[in-house]
Amino acid sequence: MGILKNLFSKKQEEPTPTPPPQEEPKRPKGIIKTQRHKLDNVEAHMKDIMELVEENEDYKLSKKEIIESGLEDEKIYEYELCGKIELLFGGVEPIQAFMGDVCIGEIKKGSRAKVKKLIESGTIQKIEAEVSGGNYKIVRYDSGRDKYFYDSLEDAFCITIEITYREEIKEDVKK
Numbered sequence: 001m002g003i004l005k006n007l008f009s010k011k012q013e014e015p016t017p018t019p020p021p022q023e024e025p026k027r028p029k030g031i032i033k034t035q036r037h038k039l040d041n042v043e044a045h046m047k048d049i050m051e052l053v054e055e056n057e058d059y060k061l062s063k064k065e066i067i068e069s070g071l072e073d074e075k076i077y078e079y080e081l082c083g084k085i086e087l088l089f090g091g092v093e094p095i096q097a098f099m100g101d102v103c104i105g106e107i108k109k110g111s112r113a114k115v116k117k118l119i120e121s122g123t124i125q126k127i128e129a130e131v132s133g134g135n136y137k138i139v140r141y142d143s144g145r146d147k148y149f150y151d152s153l154e155d156a157f158c159i160t161i162e163i164t165y166r167e168e169i170k171e172d173v174k175k
Contacts, residue, residue: 029169032125037115038132039097039105039159048102049159053079059137063150066139072148075155078135085127085161087119095119097129097161104129105159115163123165133158 042049058069058076066072081099087107089095095107095115107115118124131153140149 031169032133033165035114035118035163036163037107037111037163039161040108042105042157043102044158045105046140046157049104050100051079052083052102052104054082054139055133063139063148066137067148072139075136075138077131079118079131081129081131081159085129087115087127089116089119097128118163118165123167125164125166127163129159132160142175147164
């Protein structure tokens with residue numbers, strides 16, 4: 001019966017061949033990089049900048065709270081700056097950094113060519129700003145004395161921007 005079973009059974013359908021999976025178009029490989037730049041001419045825009053800055057919540061922490069938060073040996077500035085930064089330039093003029101419609105400073109002369117190249121490449125993913133000057137607190141640990149020291153100090157007020165961009169990795173073509 002086993003031989004006749006195959007003879008009288010319905011013809012088995014052959015499985016339809018599945019097309020090979022299509023390869024996704026190859027995107028150039030890239031890595032994410034950052035550049036940091038201190039802005040120039042910040043003091044000329046201080047009045048407008050002070051309307052944009054917010055009080056840093058960590059600045060309100062006590063010595064004990066700073067230690068418990070693991071922020072020792074870090075400068076905790078009184079103000080912070082949060083928001084989207086745009087860089088604008090035209091010709092030979094300086095590259096200006098804007099937050100909304102407020103200019104917060106300019107890229108320093110020695111960095112302009114590098115930043116201009118990044119802007120023109122279209123690979124910038126984001127630009128963030130941070131206050132890196134003004135009044136700050138720092139808690140330092142002295143292991144020799146086994147003691148924490150708390151200082152309230154001041155640096156010249158400045159703003160640092162961090163530009164995050166994608167850099168293409170060029171692969172060597174072997175012949």
